[in-house]
Amino acid sequence: VIAQGKTKSSIVSDKGINVDIRVIVKDEFPSAINYFTGSKEHNIRLRQIAKEKGYKLNEYGLWKNENRIKLRDEKELYKYLGMKYIEPEMREDMGEIELAISEKLPELVGISDVKGVVHVHTNYSDGKNSIEENIRFAKEKGYEYIVISDHSKAAYYANGVDEERIRKQWKEIDELNRMVKGIKIYKGIECDIMQDGSPDIDVSVLKDMDVVIGAIHSNLGMSEEAATKRMLSAINTGMFDIIAHPTGRLLQRREGYKLDHEKFRQTVTERGIVIEINSQPERLDYDWREVIKGKREGCKFVISVDAHAVNQIDYLRYGVGIARKGWLERNDVINCMSVNEFDKLIRKFKERRNNGR
Known part of the structure; x- marks a missing residue:
């Protein structure tokens, strides 16, 4: 006291x-x-x-x-x-x-609007739990689908998966989809965006993914010009569906790299790429001020958990808080879609990746 x-x-x-x-x-x-x-x-x-x-x-x-x-x-x-x-x-x-x-306030998204869990790490990379443990936890919470997205090979410090281990994981996901009813499992990856904007996983593998989440984890001290060029180059490869934690910040530890947010948002909107709101308490990235601007500009968002253990799926509430502070409504957030609606979006993602645009 x-x-x-x-x-x-x-x-x-x-x-x-x-x-x-x-x-x-x-x-x-x-x-x-x-x-x-x-x-x-x-x-x-x-x-x-x-x-x-x-x-x-x-x-x-x-x-x-x-x-x-x-x-x-x-x-x-x-x-x-x-x-x-x-x-x-x-x-x-x-x-x-x-x-x-003027009675034109948005009807803010709520946690009950979220139907699917996106961005989940398993013990294939640096997660603590198996795929099955994650999906059963998500199913018990009432979610309709889950996107498994382990780190890719460039994230060697996180036991990132290479092409061979990715294919092994796919077989396990296929088996679990047959075995576990009431929730759908999507094949995803948190794929590193390299210095030139290219993915660190072979394109032939990425084309068969359900969801490719692009993320920058290296050279975080780059200039705004370099960061913007790297990000836009990545988006223009056509290989990424979601951009994770767009500034790389860690609250109270690291500011994150500077970015020309206007160019970034314009490009993702034109290409149909989704911006992540990362629910990890130390990230909460994209910043809510930029989310407000993004909503006005027509951006689409995903409220992801970036879970590294099953209990972190419950971090979703923090991301929902940022989404609400950013004025987002249900229709602004892709994982508020039902599983059938999400399936249609996945087909669009795959079509773009296979066409390269």
């Missing part, structure tokens, strides 16, 4: 995180939760709008002529201000208030 008072205490958790605990009286709660959720920019705009309508708004309530208006919840607060309720993730004063006033 750092500090303690009648209505507020400050503590440090056993993991070193500072936490403020506040006790709020019932009548103050709707405005207090709104205020402390923020952001600061969103709060300022709400106070301005309240003032224009003859109210005063602060963390203690919404006031009219020195009388506090009794609010049931946050939704009623927004109603008094002449707008639809704004989900907490969107509150950044980045256009959400205007959309709320």
Whole structure:
């Protein structure tokens, strides 16, 4: 305990995180939760709008002529201000208030909308669990399909698979698809994007894959120009369906490489490539600010787990949080598709890879 008072205490958790605990009286709660959720920019705009309508708004309530208006919840607060309720993730004063006033807010994606698990590592590379253990876990969680995507051979430090081991894995997946009902297993790979943008796995093998996830894992200190050239070259090979963790960042450890995001998003949209939102807590990459821009520009996304153990499939909720903060709706996210819809998308992926464009 750092500090303690009648209505507020400050503590440090056993993991070193500072936490403020506040006790709020019932009548103050709707405005207090709104205020402390923020952001600061969103709060300022709400106070301005309240003032224009003859109210005063602060963390203690919404006031009219020195009388506090009794609010049931946050939704009623927004109603008094002449707008639809704004989900907490969107509150950044980045256009959400205007959309709320005009009643054009997006219907944000939720975790129950996600039908398939994408980007799963097994003990073929650096995952802890077998293919079967992963698919049975995913099936128990109610998912319709799963994309197995072990590291490719360039990721030698992660026991990356070569062409021979890939074919061995395919045989196991075929057998499991026959044996395990109620979930479909797709053959995928997290394929390294080399310095010149080429894949590190033979094209003849990639053409038979269901899903090819491209990722940069080397030379992360390159310039923005070099990174952009490498990324665009990779996209233009026609061999990649999804671009994983597009900046390579590791939160609180590594910033990631610079990228011309506008060129990147324009190219993936033109080529029908999907941008990953990586649910790993240390990644959460693509950044939510870029996701908002991508949605406006017509990009498609996948909320992937990048799981290296079965329990990490549950990391999906973190990626969904980033997707919601990026204003994404169900139709923006490919693994919100049913298994039948996803099958059709896989056929398009394969067609592009086999045509080379």
